[in-house]
Amino acid sequence: MHPATGLPVVAMVGGGQLSRMTHQAAVALGQSLRVLATGSTESAALVAADVQLGDHRDLDALLRLAEGATVLTFDHEHVPTGHLQTLVDAGHRVAPGPGALVHAQDKLVLRRALAAAGEPQPAWAEVADADAVAAFAGRTGWPVVLKTPRGGYDGRGVFVVHDREQAEALVGQHGTLLAEERVAMVRELAVQVARSPFGQVALWPVVQTVQRDGVCNEVLVPAPDLDEDLSAAAQELAIRIADRLGVVGLLAVELFQTEQGVLVNELAMRPHNSGHWSIEGARTSQFEQHLRAVLDYPLGSTAMTAPVVVMANVLGGDAAEDDWAGPVLDERVHHFMAHWPDVKLHWYGKGQRRGRKLGHVTALGTDLAEVRARAVAAARYLADGVVDPAFAFPDGH
Ligand SMILES: Nc1ncnc2c1ncn2[C@@H]1O[C@H](COP(=O)(O)OP(=O)(O)OP(=O)(O)O)[C@@H](O)[C@H]1O
Ligand SMILES: [Mg+2]
Numbered sequence: 001m002h003p004a005t006g007l008p009v010v011a012m013v014g015g016g017q018l019s020r021m022t023h024q025a026a027v028a029l030g031q032s033l034r035v036l037a038t039g040s041t042e043s044a045a046l047v048a049a050d051v052q053l054g055d056h057r058d059l060d061a062l063l064r065l066a067e068g069a070t071v072l073t074f075d076h077e078h079v080p081t082g083h084l085q086t087l088v089d090a091g092h093r094v095a096p097g098p099g100a101l102v103h104a105q106d107k108l109v110l111r112r113a114l115a116a117a118g119e120p121q122p123a124w125a126e127v128a129d130a131d132a133v134a135a136f137a138g139r140t141g142w143p144v145v146l147k148t149p150r151g152g153y154d155g156r157g158v159f160v161v162h163d164r165e166q167a168e169a170l171v172g173q174h175g176t177l178l179a180e181e182r183v184a185m186v187r188e189l190a191v192q193v194a195r196s197p198f199g200q201v202a203l204w205p206v207v208q209t210v211q212r213d214g215v216c217n218e219v220l221v222p223a224p225d226l227d228e229d230l231s232a233a234a235q236e237l238a239i240r241i242a243d244r245l246g247v248v249g250l251l252a253v254e255l256f257q258t259e260q261g262v263l264v265n266e267l268a269m270r271p272h273n274s275g276h277w278s279i280e281g282a283r284t285s286q287f288e289q290h291l292r293a294v295l296d297y298p299l300g301s302t303a304m305t306a307p308v309v310v311m312a313n314v315l316g317g318d319a320a321e322d323d324w325a326g327p328v329l330d331e332r333v334h335h336f337m338a339h340w341p342d343v344k345l346h347w348y349g350k351g352q353r354r355g356r357k358l359g360h361v362t363a364l365g366t367d368l369a370e371v372r373a374r375a376v377a378a379a380r381y382l383a384d385g386v387v388d389p390a391f392a393f394p395d396g397h
Contacts, residue, residue, distance in 0.1 A: 008031060009070050010073060010291055012033055012035055013056050014074060015039075015043060015051070016042065017044075017348040019033065021346065022290060022291065023035065023044055023047055028288065029291060032048060032049050036056060043348045052064060062079065062087060063087065070093065071093040072095070073249055074269070076153070084097070084098035095293075096245075096246075096247050096251075100248070101269050104267045108149040110264075113244075113245070119237065121263050122265075123139065129168075134164045143182050144167070145158065146158075146167065146170050146177045154215045158214055183263060184258065189206055189255040189257050189262065190208075190219075190274035191235055192204050192238075192278075193235075194290065195247050195249070201242060201243075203302060204302045204304075205223070206231045207220060207223055208220040209254070218311065218375070221309040222304075230262065237253065249269060250290040276346070278302075284301055289302070308368050309362065310363050312363075312378070313379060314361065339378075343362070344362045361378045373388075377390065
């Protein structure tokens, strides 16, 4: 509890944009997020008042972070599971707990758990050598998707391999891997569900995520033209997983939609890129809901504030770091605001690097094609200064 306010203190491991936006939600609840960041210029470290610098793999840093905090939670999956158990054994509240979180940390652990529960997922195998990959490909056909069980994000740690030779090189480099069939998918979907220790759950509509090179570019809400039965099935699947694993906080279930239904790709147990739209697009954002859930507060309404919401990420382009900073960026924000007064900007305060998530924009409306075009054009303009001809600035900018 905070001595001045009498309100809880939530500590979050990780100082990225998820932590930054959770801090923003914490402020409205009378709180201030305590953040463990690796550097003072990380997104959340730039804005939160209670920042500790340290490494998420350092048990002492984690123990210091937890000291006096009501509950400890995460903006990424990379804390060693053993450290989390040590924190729990020392009497600290950790949400989600290590027994749940390991399913978002380790893709092999998740595959085994889903198999045991009989939930739909791609054909998979644990592979430790090229023979095993070739045997798996004998059943599913090449190419095969190989994944590092731990530590991947934004498509890093995901490899499409076309033959035994490529597989051999990867297994040689990484050791035991998860092999998956390359799913012939219609599209990718995601479901966000929040679950509190009390057992209350709250869901947002099923969304469609649009990935490019393994990185999320756009989120369309609700998932366009999604069959009602399939939507309900996806939501029920997410609730079953949250309940079975005892998740506390936000759970994002990434799904592949196929001709037959949906398959579970992976889980995230924290606010997730597929839920950023909810800041403006829902009565309760995923960030506020995550705080409510980890604190065992009653959950907020997830009703949408508009019929259609589109979120587009601003991904770093080719600009050199020097060109990006200072006047160029400021001027670009100025033009963005002038041209898209109806699109909301979330800027993460990060330096420019190719492919890096620098921010996102959210557009609301009624017509999917119009809302999507607006969000994508605005995000693209922020990323590289290129104006879609359909949205040309009247004064030629
Ligand atoms: N078995 C598969 N078949 C086809 N495409 C796949 C498969 N697995 C992954 N992909 C593609 O690669 C993307 C990244 O995979 P995955 O979500 O496992 O990796 P990640 O790096 O952990 O992701 P994230 O960016 O969500 O952290 C998926 O969103 C999907 O587009
Ligand atoms: Mg993913």
